[in-house]
Amino acid sequence: MLGDLSQWVSDVIEAIGYAGVAFLVALESVFPPIPSEVVLPFAGFWAGQRGAPEVVLMILAATVGSVVGAWILYGIAAWIGPDRLHRFVVARGRWFGVKERDLERAEAWFDKRANAAVLLGRCVPLVRSIVSIPAGFRRMPFVPFTVYTAIGSLAWNIALVGAGAILGRRWEEVGDVVGILQWAVILGIIVLVAWFVWTRFLKPRLAKAGDLPDPD
Secondary structure, eight states: HHHHHHHHHHHHHHHHHHHHHHHHHHHHHHHHOHHHHHHHHHHHHHHHHHHHHHHHHHHHHHHHHHHHHHHHHHHHHHHHHHHHHHHHHHHHGGGGTTHHHHHHHHEEEEEEHHHHHHHHHTTTTTHHHHTTHHHHHTOOHHHHHHHHHHHHHHHHHHHHHHHHHHHGGGGGHHHHHHHHHHHHHHHHHHHHHHHIIIIIIIIHHHHHSSOOOOOO
């Protein structure tokens, strides 16, 4: 499946070059199963065969695609808006162990750190796309959102496109390194989910059963 995807990515880039990369990166931002560790290194390899200026143009094209994709997710989340989100949490949040005050705390945290969250989030595998969603829900000012998205995306694109250009026909090796980073992120997410389940579901039930002191 990954081989077929790589072939499709290479066909698109070979056919329409920079526009193809911008399109694929925008699509990857909205539809994560299209991995940037395939699109960007191959784009770097393709551009590297044509010279350093082409690599720079490819990085810029990828950054434009990243920003456009982020705008789409931001727009969808902003359209849903905080009011709908709050209503959903009030009505259905108990199914997931999430209370309205939890949402309010998360919103306050994001509001204080929105710029850093977007900037750094665009450089982290798996988080890169979804960081646009809380920014949209909170209706983060559009210009700062765009600026920090562009800066973070530019750093990511320089790393992956540049690596593809340097490695040449060995561009697929970039995916191995990104894969390690992705597993580290997944492990961190699993730890957080396990902690959440323990504190919200298991620990209170054990406390009620008398096996643990009441957490409150």
